[in-house]
Amino acid sequence: MTQATAATDAAVHTEHLSKTYTDFWGRPKVKALDDLNLTIHRGEVFGLLGPNGSGKSTTIKLLLGLIFADKGGKAFVLGEKAGSTEINKRIGFLPEESYLYRFLNGEETLKFYGRLFNLSSRELKTRVPELLDIVGLDEKARKRKLREYSKGMARRIGLAQALINNPDLILLDEPTTGLDPIGTREMKDLILSLKQQGKTVLLCSHLLADVQDVCDRITILFRGKMMELGYVKDLLQIKDITQIEARGLDDGKLAEVQQFISRLGAREATVKHPTTTLEDLFVRVVRDNSPGNGSYTGSGT
Numbered sequence: 001m002t003q004a005t006a007a008t009d010a011a012v013h014t015e016h017l018s019k020t021y022t023d024f025w026g027r028p029k030v031k032a033l034d035d036l037n038l039t040i041h042r043g044e045v046f047g048l049l050g051p052n053g054s055g056k057s058t059t060i061k062l063l064l065g066l067i068f069a070d071k072g073g074k075a076f077v078l079g080e081k082a083g084s085t086e087i088n089k090r091i092g093f094l095p096e097e098s099y100l101y102r103f104l105n106g107e108e109t110l111k112f113y114g115r116l117f118n119l120s121s122r123e124l125k126t127r128v129p130e131l132l133d134i135v136g137l138d139e140k141a142r143k144r145k146l147r148e149y150s151k152g153m154a155r156r157i158g159l160a161q162a163l164i165n166n167p168d169l170i171l172l173d174e175p176t177t178g179l180d181p182i183g184t185r186e187m188k189d190l191i192l193s194l195k196q197q198g199k200t201v202l203l204c205s206h207l208l209a210d211v212q213d214v215c216d217r218i219t220i221l222f223r224g225k226m227m228e229l230g231y232v233k234d235l236l237q238i239k240d241i242t243q244i245e246a247r248g249l250d251d252g253k254l255a256e257v258q259q260f261i262s263r264l265g266a267r268e269a270t271v272k273h274p275t276t277t278l279e280d281l282f283v284r285v286v287r288d289n290s291p292g293n294g295s296y297t298g299s300g301t
Contacts, residue, residue: 007076011169011200012040012063017073018224019058032058034224036073040217042168045191045201047211047232050221051286056204057096059221060171063202064093078168089117092167096174096204098158106132106142106157110164117165131160136186151178159187170194173204188214212236212278220285227285236275 007013017036023029033055040046050056061067062075065083069075075082078090100109110128119127132142135156141149146157155178162170172191176184184207191214194201205211211218212232220228228235 006039007074008079009042010039010076011042011044011078012038012046012202013076014038014059014062015074017059017062017075018070019055019062019067019073020070031224033062033221036221036226038219038226038229040200040202042200043195043198044216045195045203045214047215047218048202048204048221049208049211049218049282053223054221055224056221057173058224060093060173060202060204063171064088064091089165090168092162092165092170094155094158094162094170094172094175096177098154098161100146100154100158100161102147103145105145106137106160109146109157110160113161114164119164127164127166131163134163134190135160136183152180152183155179155187156183159190167199169200169202171202171204174206175203176205176207176210184210208278208282218278220282222286222289227289228281232278233275235281236278238276 007015014036017033017038018031019033020028021030021032032053036055036059048056048059058067062069063077063082065088077084077087080087101112104112107128110131111124114124114127137153137156137160141153146154149157155175159172159175162172175191176187179187188210191201191203201214203211203215215232217229217231218235219226
């Protein structure tokens, strides 16, 4: 696939994307993102991981057109250059901290943002209660002012706001922050349902178990550079160890080891590579790329 084709077909495509923050005098201060080449396919759930200061937030801002890339870097979203007003109409964004109008209630909040997307009153009459049901805000909660919302409720209404325009690409920054285990499970189920609808989800999270549960592929950023990229199941495999599970071997067509297990009376044998956890992979990548292979201390940006 050529770069031009990738830029057109992909949900997100970047070429040599970099961002250097400068001081008041225009002198380079921080290299927040360094030569990011990334393609996110349409219809997948993609995890953008990294410790504080790794470039995750900078990447999202570049994709939304909130900041500009260094010379030579390119970013495309849904086939068009990042930052296009028309393209941003097809994007939903849940920031890590939702800055919503605290004097509005849940219903009023969604109606307000729906009007910004030029949704008609007829559309909003259907869309608003539908989204409030999806994110789990009951009749009583949706009538309360946002200033009375808990952090978990604020995340729910923030997600509903991100979906009000029925976007093709949804950017979620720490979507499960403040949610209890049940709310977290519901959020992950919702992310998977968005994928089933053919939507693309870009997920940023520090909760690696959540990412592992829902993401097809991930990348790990560290100090602005991409350190890992691939399918979660492949990255977590320990390929030099073979694990055997069994429950009823009756086909007689397995390898010699399976036949041996069958003679011992084992059931349903499978031969596969065991996996580590996403948390272990994350820690290893960060430690291996830290100066002197020492422990990492995040600077936070």
